[in-house]
Structure formats: C-alpha cells, structure tokens
Amino acid sequence: MSNEGGTVKALSGMLPEELFSSLELDKKFRAKQIFKWIADGARSYDAMTNLPAALRDTLSSRFRIFSTSILSTMKDPDGTVKLQIGLSNGSAVETVLLTDAAGRKTACVSCQIGCPMGCAFCQTGHIGYERNLDAGEIVEQFYHLEDAVGRLDNIVFMGMGEPMLNLEAIRKSIAILTSPEGRGLSRRRITVSTSGLCKGIRDLADNGPDIRLAVSLTAADPELRDRLMPVNVSNPLPELRSAIAYFTEKTGRRVTLEAALMAGINTDDAHARQIADFARGLNVHVNLIPWNPVETLPFTTPKGGETRSFLKKLEAYGLNVTLRTRRGETIGGACGQLGRSAGIAATGSGSRRPEDEADDEPWMG
Numbered sequence: 015m016s017n018e019g020g021t022v023k024a025l026s027g028m029l030p031e032e033l034f035s036s037l038e039l040d041k042k043f044r045a046k047q048i049f050k051w052i053a054d055g056a057r058s059y060d061a062m063t064n065l066p067a068a069l070r071d072t073l074s075s076r077f078r079i080f081s082t083s084i085l086s087t088m089k090d091p092d093g094t095v096k097l098q099i100g101l102s103n104g105s106a107v108e109t110v111l112l113t114d115a116a117g118r119k120t121a122c123v124s125c126q127i128g129c130p131m132g133c134a135f136c137q138t139g140h141i142g143y144e145r146n147l148d149a150g151e152i153v154e155q156f157y158h159l160e161d162a163v164g165r166l167d168n169i170v171f172m173g174m175g176e177p178m179l180n181l182e183a184i185r186k187s188i189a190i191l192t193s194p195e196g197r198g199l200s201r202r203r204i205t206v207s208t209s210g211l212c213k214g215i216r217d218l219a220d221n222g223p224d225i226r227l228a229v230s231l232t233a234a235d236p237e238l239r240d241r242l243m244p245v246n247v248s249n250p251l252p253e254l255r256s257a258i259a260y261f262t263e264k265t266g267r268r269v270t271l272e273a274a275l276m277a278g279i280n281t282d283d284a285h286a287r288q289i290a291d292f293a294r295g296l297n298v299h300v301n302l303i304p305w306n307p308v309e310t311l312p313f314t315t316p317k318g319g320e321t322r323s324f325l326k327k328l329e330a331y332g333l334n335v336t337l338r339t340r341r342g343e344t345i346g347g348a349c350g351q352l353g354r355s356a357g358i359a360a361t362g363s364g365s366r367r368p369e370d371e372a373d374d375e376p377w378m379g
C-alpha cells in the first residue's frame with residue numbers, strides 16, 4: 015500500500031475508522047482491536063491473538079503495521095537515548111528520549127526530514143529539507159521508543175522540522191496517541207514547539223488540539239532575529255506577540271518562550287530588556303537553552319556565569335525563567351543537534367491545567 019510520495023502507508027498512522035475502511039474489514043470491532051494492539055506494542059499480526067487466523071494471514075500479505083525501522087540506537091551516560099529511524103523511502107530521521115531527575119520519560123520527535131526554516135544556529139536547519147513526515151512516521155517514533163525503554167510520560171514536537179508546516183499530520187498523530195481506544199496519552203503531556211509561524215499558532219488556538227505550545231523566540235531584537243531566524247522576516251515580532259496573546263486568550267494555557275543562548279550574541283542587558291518588553295502582559299514562561307555545539311556553525315556556548323547573569327536579569331524584570339539542563343550531548347541528541355548522523359540526502363535547502371504545572375516539564379531540565 016503506497017501513497018503518492020512512494021512511501022509506504024502503514025497501519026500505525028490510521029485511526030479505527032480508517033483501519034475499518036482501508037483494511038476492508040467486515041466488523042468495526044476488529045478495527046478497534048487492531049488499533050489497540052498496535053498501541054499496546056503488537057508489531058506482528060501473530061501477536062494479535064484475538065483476531066481469527068485467516069484474517070491475520072490476509073492482512074499480513076497485504077498491509078504493513080509499521081513503515082519505519084530502527085537503524086541505530088545511541089545512548090548517552092546521562093540516560094538520553096537517540097534512535098536513528100529509517101523511513102520507507104530510504105531517508106532517516108532522529109528521535110530522542112529525555113529522562114529527567116524524577117525519572118519521567120519524554121519522547122522528542124521529528125515531524126519533517128530536515129527543516130526548511132534555516133535558523134542560523136541549528137544543525138537541522140543546515141542539512142536541507144526533504145519532506146513532511148506522515149502521521150504514521152510520527153507515531154512510530156513514539157512507539158519505537160516505548161518498545162526500547164518502556165512507557166513514556168510525555169511527547170514534545172521538538173526534534174527535526176517545523177511542526178506548523180505539517181500541522182495536519184501532527185493533528186492526526188496526536189489523535190492516534192490520545193485516543194482512549196489506543197494509547198490514551200493525555201493532551202497535557204504533549205508540547206508543540208514552533209519557530210514562530212503566526213498562522214499555525216492561530217490555527218492551533220482556533221481548531222486545536224488543546225495541547226501545550228512553545229515558541230522559539232531566541233531574541234526579541236528585530237534585526238538580530240531576522241539574522242538568526244529567517245522566519246522573523248515574514249512573521250515579525252509584533253505579529254508573533256499578538257498570535258501568542260491570541261493563543262493564551264483562546265486556550266487559557268501559558269506559553270513557553272524558548273531562547274537558545276549564544277555567547278556574545280543574545281545575552282547582554284539590552285537583549286534581556288527586549289525579551290522582557292516582548293513578554294510584558296503575555297501569559298508566558300521563559301526557558302533558556304545554552305547553545306548546543308554544532309561543529310560547523312560559528313557560535314559558542316555561553317559560560318555558566320554569562321547564562322546565570324542573563325537569567326537573573328530576566329528574573330529582575332519579573333519573568334518566570336528556567337534553565338534547561340543539557341542532555342544527550344555526547345550522542346548529538348541535544349536540541350538543535352539533530353541531523354548530523356541522519357544520513358539525509360538534502361533535496362533543497364481539552365482540559366485546562368493549573369498554571370503551576372508549566373514548570374513541571376522534563377524537557378525544561
């Protein structure tokens with residue numbers, strides 16, 4: 015079963031109704047059984063023991079359960095695990111497991127092969143862009159990690175790619191993972207991170223799903239942000255600010271502003287004041303990420319003192335700030351390092367949560 019891009023469409027990316035029609039099943043409850051089996055870890059038809067043997071035989075000759083496979087597994091001494099996942103068209107993406115001090119496990123998944131946004135400080139932005147992942151390719155990253163390390167607590171769309179450019183597949187992957195008939199993951203345990211595409215932020219606010227949002231601000235100086243993040247040229251700061259305000263008003267959720275910190279680039283007093291001005295009146299929390307080294311890029315990680323002093327300045331302006339602990343550095347699995355080992359052939363360039371839960375996210379370190 016192939017779709018237009020020549021990639022294999024697998025069962026993993028289908029909700030029960032679609033399984034029922036695509037597999038030409040005669041009973042609806044069979045589709046629900048298959049959906050539940052996949053969420054529960056069945057990776058072969060033989061494992062689906064409540065299906066009649068004849069049906070298992072027919073299905074296995076016609077449909078694949080997964081379209082992807084694990085090519086390699088890398089482990090960092092800090093507990094971070096990075097999977098390199100091979101796709102049916104021969105490309106690869108990376109998925110990372112982050113574990114916090116309390117032992118909570120978070121999947122950091124990719125939504126595109128490469129990324130077209132071209133942020134100056136990000137490895138993924140420099141490997142070129144190939145295509146969007148489909149819903150099955152996204153949920154399989156989560157399932158592969160669960161198969162490897164056991165039950166996960168959270169999922170963040172902070173791997174390779176820009177989620178707002180692939181919102182429909184992301185919506186479908188979230189519908190699959192949150193379905194009570196399947197994995198039943200809570201929407202509160204899902205975060206989507208965008209470089210700042212206002213249309214997508216508003217679309218998410220209007221049409222859901224009701225999940226957490228992180229926005230990669232990095233700098234609130236318009237000229238610097240133009241240079242570091244080309245998205246700023248077509249989505250300037252005042253528009254981004256009003257899209258964030260719209261999201262928080264519509265959803266009641268606090269938004270996380272992320273800032274990758276680069277020594278001598280965006281860490282002085284003026285930058286702290288500009289971020290504080292941007293954040294004033296918004297229901298936001300700031301998460302600082304000291305830049306994770308990418309060999310070929312001309313930036314350096316700020317020393318501890320530079321980072322701490324920037325954090326203190328933001329706090330002095332009344333902002334709620336956390337500093338993300340670096341994770342997975344030895345395996346190139348930290349934020350912005352994904353893609354180095356992916357072997358990508360570049361083809362071109364619900365329920366409301368209490369406010370105090372905002373700090374309770376493992377990916378914030």
Ligand code: SAH
Pocket residue numbers: 135136137171172173174175176177207208209210228229230232272273274275303304305306307308349350351
């Ligand atoms: N494309 C989305 C999500 C993936 S990037 C986005 O940009 O939000 C996830 C986070 O990593 C973003 O906040 C991004 O600014 C940050 N990042 C990218 N490269 C980095 C690097 N080398 N060091 C630290 N953070 C980085």
Ligand code: SF4
Pocket residue numbers: 129130131132133136137138139140173174175176208209230350
């Ligand atoms: Fe893409 Fe995010 Fe990297 Fe920018 S930071 S290039 S949007 S993955």
